[in-house]
Amino acid sequence: MSLISALARMEAVESGRAQPLATVRHRHVSARPLVLVPLTTAGEAGAPLGALVGTDADEPRLLVVTQPRDRDLRFSFLADLAEEVLPYVDSFTDVVEAAERSEVDPETGKKVKVEVELCADAPQLIVPSRAGIEYVRLLGRSTRFRRTAEQDPETPFPAPPRVPLLGRWLTHYGDRARVPGSSLLLAATDLLNRHWATGQSSLEDQHLGALLAWLDPRDGESGPEGALRAEVGRDERGQLLCPPAGPATDPAFDNRLLAPAIERYDRARLALGAAEDGEAADAGLGELHRAEREVRRLVASQLKPTWDAVWRALGLLRELPEGARVEDRWTRDRWSFTGHRDRVVAGEPPQPRQDDVIAAASKLANRERAQGQLEAQEALDDPLVLAGRRLAGEAFAAEVAEVTMAWTESKRPAPRPLLTVRTEDRPHLAEKAKVFRSLDGKPQAAEFVRYEEDGSLVLRLLDRMGRSKEPAAGSVPEKGERIAWTLFEHEQRVGPKLPEPEETPWTHGGPPRTDAVELPDAVTPEDVL
């Protein structure tokens, strides 16, 4: 934890209220996000219990699996989810703008600009917590290899038509969520924790209810009181006042309320199946519907508070103005979305179970670049974030005390002015360390020359002053100007090009075998309990 966030946390403890960690919003929040609050069944991995999903805070769609161990019901849940998610996704695929991308021409080997489509906006998926992001990945993993009857008429348990496609999109979103600074799939807790500090531990910060108690308390309640109530408060029936944000449910809810309700539903189904005449069947059907309604009511009672909390969180975030460089990162998200759209349209197979050698290495490189870029952009967008970097010795704000012109000693002298700057910050400057400032949105570099007797710093400007002997107008700071310098670079260098998969070197196992075709998941006995 950085010093400044430790300070913010201590101030939060002292005041009983969350404290800001940012003055602008560092993530894109869509005008029309899709919120998904999933619940899962205890004790059975990947068995959904229900979900609230939708783009309108007042009109969520409730999906419930009344008997989570019933595979048919599970498939119909996934089909319903696909019917909610895919039309939302599709509403973005056709609205495009023209863009350029450089590609290597296969014939000449040269880089050429190609006109391509870029989706003008992209769907954004919001889940309550990090566990929700994991669950999106799990749903993606468990559905993208399913076969529909259309794909494979022989398959013993065909999936409903759009379920594998849902799996591919969820997988793409789950994967993209690992890229630092991306906003395609976000957890409400992560969003809040990026922008505010509470006086509780970071583990407790994963609890959406407790987090909101610090941020947006009820009348007269302090943060710690509200958080405690949200975490452990129970009603007279032993149920949590603030149900967990899922996907896991509270055991007290499972045991005392959910299990009896599901049992009643099972009994009603058995009774209906055993009905011998029309009257018994009518009665049985009535009981089945009542039992089903009861399960739905119970699941909804757990989902609704979280649903509302997610929208509250989004409301809080929308109050912050968006950071200047958020748009740039969202554009990358749009490229990512467009790219996957194109792969789906082109009929490419679903994402493989494991990344291959090259894919894994290039993903890691991309994410490291994205992380460096995110850290730099956040600091440039937000004085409070920059203050944290200044406190850590990674940046400094300084006033220009003197500008001395100087030039390189070459046939065509280039300007290398020396700046004497005064700062009260304490940057960790090594000899010849490079520092950067933002000049018209582009970085300008200088190098640290020496400390003066009075503690001020001497910097030598290195670039962006034009080609002539006299520096271009406005490119050299003037006396009295206050400038923030960073020790970190503002832009990330492009990494090396990795070999093509078929050129994987011997150190990494050589080229992939072409005879090993990935088969869909085999049906196991557990699939047909």
Add this chain to the structure above:
Amino acid sequence: MTIPEPRFDPSAEAGRATDGILADTLHGTSRGVVVDSPPGAGKSTLVVRAALELAAAGRPLMVVAQTNAQVDDLVLRLAEKEPGLEVGRLHSSDSDAYDKALDDLANVRKSAKPGELTGLPVVLSTSAKWAHVKNVEPWAHAIVDEAYQMRSDALLAVAGLFERALFVGDPGQLDPFSVVGAEQWAGLSYDPSASAVSTLLAHNPELPQHRLPVSWRLPASAAPLVSDAFYPYTPFRSGTGPGDRKLSFTVASDGSGPDRVLDEAAESGWGLLELPARTTPRTDPEAVGAVALVVRRLLDRGGAAVSERSETPVPLTPDRIAVGTAHRDQAAAVRAALAGLGVTGVTVDTANRLQGREYDVTVVLHPLSGRPDATAFHLETGRLCVLASRHRHACVVVCRAGVTELLDEHPSTEPVQLGAAVSFPDGWEAMMSTWDTWSQHRVPWSP
């Protein structure tokens, strides 16, 4: 303290190991050879010798090191050993891309373009620069230095450039890391965030593996602890015996904590200066002050070292002293404290940057000093190993009391990943075993 058995001849042992490595490298049939080298076991000497023999055999050679300083150091060593050998130094296009000392060497050609270095018997560069080299004829042989600090994805980017390679490194030092999570690939044989050697061996388990058995740097007082704590399954010995190295002071102790811990370290090779237990920020001013004071006294008391290199005492100068910390802000705080005491020329750096370096005396700010918790970062085996194995004579550890209690409260909780190799010993165990030894050399703080 163990006394080497009379029959153990370090030079002969090390010589046998080197001969085996060179035989496999020059005449073996496998595409790769892996050499594990404990701290100060003559890794650079081996690299230089292998490079010269490969060059002499007429095999075009590329050398991959991890930092520019390492590359420059190898170039200087090669030129020192074989001034007539033509050497290429491939560097980045930044200003100050290489050590200016290279400009004085007649047979070293420097360029940012690989095309200008073709045909030279040996070309050296960093793995980052090599990764950008494309469309060239592959080299017959490569030497990959510090291969355990190289990441698997970095090897992937350069492995197409060579036919065969010698991988040399220290498995006990800091593992490579990634600034973003890489758990999704944990357990894959080609996990891009793992070390180059682990990927190499996972795909090529039949490659011959050697290790250097003798540490020439560590004194007889330090080798057993470092070997037991960090290399339990690949033990090594010190090249010198208990009486071969001696540290003495011309100025007597003034009875203060720093002076007494220096005497203890001079006598036994280790010293632990223990401050009262307290939870502090990372840049604990008292601990930082104590570190600076120990260094100041080390210089003031006229330290002098006798070793196998010189029978007459060699004065302990600032450049032979280093301070090691876990974090960069701690290093910065120590630097400021030393400047306040008028000390200049002493190296102060983090474990990451001290890797591969060697000093007579080191002063270490213990990674767990003053901490309320023990995170995976602070428990990392490699970090402690680097800090405890940079010295030729003595090492003073400065720490707040309460490390054993802290360790008891924070057992290792890293999740176990299926298929991922578990490193032994874990950091917790290494922390405990080193602490046990250092506790025997404890001096409580007194001004």
